[in-house]
Amino acid sequence: MAFTRATGKHRRPSRIQRGTARAAGIAALTGTGVVGSLAAPAFAAEPAAAQTGLTPVIDMGDTVADRIDAQAAAQHEAAREAAEEAARKAAEEAARKKAAKAAAEARAAKERAEREAERKRLNTFVSPIAGSYVSTSYQAGGAVWSSGSHTGIDFHAASGTPVRSVGMGTVVEAGWGGAYGNQVVIKMHDGTYTQYAHLSSISVSVGQQVTAGQQIGNSGATGNVTGAHLHFEARTSAEYGSDIDPVAYLRAHGVEL
Template sequence: MASNKPAPAAPFETHTFGNETDGAWGEWNPTEESLRPVRGRHRVAKRSGIARNGLARSSTVLGVGVFAAVGAGGMATAQDKPAVSISLPDAIADNLPDAKSLPGVGSLASDDAEPDLLATAPLTTAGLTTADAEQGATDAGEALRARILQQAEQQQAEADATEKAAAETAAAEKAAAQAKKQQTEAEKKIEAAKKKAEAEAKAKAEAERLAKLAASYSLPTSSYTLTSTYGESGSMWSSGYHTGLDFAAPTGTPVKAVHSGTVKSAGWSGSYGYRTVLELADGTEIWYCHQSSMTVSAGQKVTTGEVIGRVGATGNVTGPHLHLEIHTPGGSGVDPMSWLRGMGLTP
């Protein structure tokens, strides 16, 4: 173990190094040849120039702080090492320059130096990367902290971007749903308007058709009152129900051809009294019953509105009226009210 006791002082004399004058301390750079290992003690001896009169041995024991980077940004420093005693001969100490006058050291050793300057100065740059240095990091701990903050900011930025994207997506979906709803409502309105227009057009066409039919069809008489309708039941009718439509009017009221056709028969017909049968072009037959008189004969062609007889009370009746029946080409009876309305007429 090295001893801290001072070695016997060697004679010391002034010597000129280069251009230095005697008595002044010159710069001395020891080399491998000028040093030799000494067991038990640390000695530095000069082998040239001032070997005899210079520094023969040194009592100085130098403590070395070992810096080593540990962990991902941590470090071991010499701050925790115990202080090492350093002693110099008085002759050497008197000739050492003032520490405050050394470049870069004076401000650190000054009484006015900031107390935290040395504490905050980095002791090592182990673990620093070029990027850390470019960003102003001066030690591994600071660099690690900067990277952690940068990573946190990046993660926050990504979270904000994700939230923003989700909000934008939700807004777009909501706008799309609203647009679809509006489009659906618009389509419904268009469809409703279309159906209404179609219905109006159909009604108009039907009205035009009925108007045209009405121009070619005519009611069988005028100044009348409807007394019995098709399908009414009663004992006065041999079939048990009424088979036609009764137009009650004074005797002698003109009876007209409902449509152009050919007189199929004209004469007496039992309970129907005097009856005229008018056959239309499609085979439909119109029966005019209970007439008081007839002005046409079988085989005669008539036109719409032409007078073919007079209202009377012949046959099985209770008073003067025109009994009108409608028979299809097959011979079946139908409701005269519905048939006349289908031809554009309103009885």
Template sequence: MAFHRAPGRHRRPTRVHRRSASLAGVAGLATVGVMGSFASPAGAAASGSPQPESQPDVGGTDGGGTDVGPARTVVLGDSLADSLTDQASSQAGAAAEAVAAEQADERARAEAAAKKKRQAEARKEAAEKARQVRAAEEQRAARAAEAKRAAAAGYVSPVEGSYVSTQYGAGGGMWSSGTHTGIDFHASSGTSVRSVAAGEVVEAGWGGAYGNNVVVRHADGTYTQYGHLSSLAVSTGQHVAPGQQVGLSGSTGNSQGPHLHFEARGGPDYGSDIDPVSYLRQHGVKL
């Protein structure tokens, strides 16, 4: 039996209509499974349903072949969905990679800045240490030069490289006269104590509040005293040269810690003290 295309209302659908029909077919297939409605006429006959002699061509070719529109729509819809999913995943992955790369760059910049800062601080610290070493060496050289000049003049400092920690004439209850009759040189226990000039030892031993002490008489008639010694290196009647060791510093007698108590006197008796700093400076010793 031949099939004839009916005129009028059974015209071939336009492209818009075909696209709408395809989309509608996809939606229907996803929800109610209407693939069975597009079964072949033989399948329809087997089910016992009456079949019309002719059917409108809604998805076939112009030649009137079998309708494959819905099946093609399903394939195209799945492909499009998979393509969109892949594209979204690819874009999300690219965005995540870009964020990770930016974070890595930021960490690298921070680490580089921190390293640069540490290097600058290390250079600054090294420069400061070098400056301190140079300053210490210059001080030692200056003190050595002063000691040589003083020795050439016949006088030296009683403690090499030290300084005055308590001035002459300082007041306080530690001293029986109420004032300090000498000066104290900073010196840890066991530091070498030297005679400031040539002379004769007139006392070497225990001196009461002075502890172990040495007194030297010089050629100009002045006397120098070295007190609170931990040990003695000379004896009474011995002649000493400028810079010769007379003992080691300590904290014997009336003392609150290791140091050297140094006095200069105009005579042999207590109370004839003179300013030790002026005395030493007059003889070329710089303090």
């Protein structure tokens, strides 16, 4: 009798059903119509391939498929982990470069600020007497000066008025200067010299570094004078006779008189 299967969707036979069908098929081929005890391992009564001329087929479809699925899943997981690790390393490298760039920029900004501060400090000049004015001009003539003319300028100042260094420099003379009375001579950072004379007191010493606006003494009337004031000179050396126009000197450094 021939059996037919209903059309449409159907479930895949279970492993037991497939085994039973295979046993039935083998029994039909041998002509016995009888299958040995199902409890016998691997169908012991089943004829050998050499006897039947057929090659036995072992159904391992589910096991192989499971292994393939597991392997694919493992490969996918490994690829995902590798991608995440690569992304992590890329992010760390980007962060390291960003931090290094920020640090370099910060160092450069700091160096620029320091250079600007130093430049400003070196190039800052002030009047030797705050809020004063020139009472006697440069190279004014008269018998009161041994050279026949004024080698500096005089600033109006009462005795005891603070006298300031006009810029940054090093004190090279501090003491009695004959006709100049108590004096201070400073070598400026640009190699020029400034002199402050007729002081009533001196508050710096030779070799001392001074900055613009720093007090170096007080005005007075020591030496060859007719009254209290500050005598100021700009020079090319520390010695008398190397004077240059002090007004032009101060104005060239931004000091308005």
